[in-house]
Amino acid sequence: MLDVILVLLCSLLSGFQSHSRLALENLALRHQLAVFKRSAARPRLRNPDRFLWVMLQRFWSRWHQSLVVVQPRTVVGWHRLGFRLFWRWKSRARGGRPAVDRQLITLIGQMWSGNATWGSKRIQAELAKLGIQVSDSTIRKYRPQGHRCRKAQTWTTFLRNHTQDLIAVDFFAVPTATFRLLYVFLVLAQERRKVLHFNITDSPSGSWTAQQLTEAFPFRTAPRYLLRDRDGIYGVQFVCRTAALGLEQKLIAPRAPWQNPFVERLIGSIRRECLDHVIVLNARHLLQLLADYVDYHHRHRPHRSLDQDCPEPRATEPPDQGRIIELPLLGGLHHRYTRRAA
Numbered sequence: 001m002l003d004v005i006l007v008l009l010c011s012l013l014s015g016f017q018s019h020s021r022l023a024l025e026n027l028a029l030r031h032q033l034a035v036f037k038r039s040a041a042r043p044r045l046r047n048p049d050r051f052l053w054v055m056l057q058r059f060w061s062r063w064h065q066s067l068v069v070v071q072p073r074t075v076v077g078w079h080r081l082g083f084r085l086f087w088r089w090k091s092r093a094r095g096g097r098p099a100v101d102r103q104l105i106t107l108i109g110q111m112w113s114g115n116a117t118w119g120s121k122r123i124q125a126e127l128a129k130l131g132i133q134v135s136d137s138t139i140r141k142y143r144p145q146g147h148r149c150r151k152a153q154t155w156t157t158f159l160r161n162h163t164q165d166l167i168a169v170d171f172f173a174v175p176t177a178t179f180r181l182l183y184v185f186l187v188l189a190q191e192r193r194k195v196l197h198f199n200i201t202d203s204p205s206g207s208w209t210a211q212q213l214t215e216a217f218p219f220r221t222a223p224r225y226l227l228r229d230r231d232g233i234y235g236v237q238f239v240c241r242t243a244a245l246g247l248e249q250k251l252i253a254p255r256a257p258w259q260n261p262f263v264e265r266l267i268g269s270i271r272r273e274c275l276d277h278v279i280v281l282n283a284r285h286l287l288q289l290l291a292d293y294v295d296y297h298h299r300h301r302p303h304r305s306l307d308q309d310c311p312e313p314r315a316t317e318p319p320d321q322g323r324i325i326e327l328p329l330l331g332g333l334h335h336r337y338t339r340r341a342a
Contacts, residue, residue, distance in 0.1 A: 050078045108142045163190040165224040168263040187216040188263045192311040206235030
């Protein structure tokens with residue numbers, strides 16, 4: 001920058017001479033000499049250098065005859081770049097629509113994806129109830145890519161709306177220390193994944209299974225539907241008992257346990273989290289293990305399908321309730337972490 005200033009001063013002094021063209025030519029040559037005298041092996045032009053040559057181009061018709069550092073077209077390119085920058089500055093935004101908050105964009109996407117029958121007007125009305133004023137065009141703009149207007153609900157929504165009226169039953173076998181097989185019968189309520197009843201036998205029969213269903217609903221009204229597989233143990237007595245309780249049976253397809261997923265998942269959790277780590281001595285021992293696990297399952301174990309809550313809701317403990325302590329469960333196989341005042 002200093003060398004450009006020196007060149008300009010020299011040109012002003014020579015401007016008092018009678019030949020103005022000679023002064024401009026001297027200015028151009030002096031500037032180029034100043035550029036070549038810089039320490040860099042390859043002289044680099046700076047913004048003040050470019051500005052000087054743009055001005056010379058404007059006021060001196062023979063400027064290109066004295067230019068040797070760069071090509072004339074380079075100077076023309078500098079001029080056009082300056083023109084674009086000038087009009088970009090002139091056309092800069094002054095006010096206009098406020099930017100849409102990222103959290104609002106995410107919320108609009110969730111509303112589009114989670115509500116099959118909603119349109120942009122319905123979403124706009126829902127946002128207005130939340131104190132958020134947004135235009136209909138903005139809601140359509142942030143609709144998720146690939147989203148199609150679907151009038152049918154998803155299977156997840158359909159099943160969630162029927163879980164309060166649905167129970168599932170199933171058997172699973174447990175070997176003992178003496179290689180006997182014990183059979184466990186489970187009755188599971190699918191709404192909150194609660195075990196309504198369980199019992200153990202070494203010789204299951206249709207009458208015994210029907211009796212377990214009666215014990216599961218002694219003083220309360222049974223739900224509407226019962227989901228089970230096609231095992232032969234569910235004989236005529238079981239069918240009559242379900243009809244007497246007002247239950248409508250829903251049978252899954254043959255060899256398709258995935259159609260009864262909740263009770264199958266519970267049986268897998270019982271094995272992985274408890275029975276795979278112990279040797280069952282007898283029926284009494286197994287009954288105690290299952291009672292302890294069901295208590296752990298209901299009151300202590302968070303479930304992802306229940307939004308990380310337990311079948312019996314477990315309160316969140318904030319840090320101000322005290323330090324964290326560890327409580328062993330199931331003989332130390334699992335632990336409950338809670339806060340206790342010091």
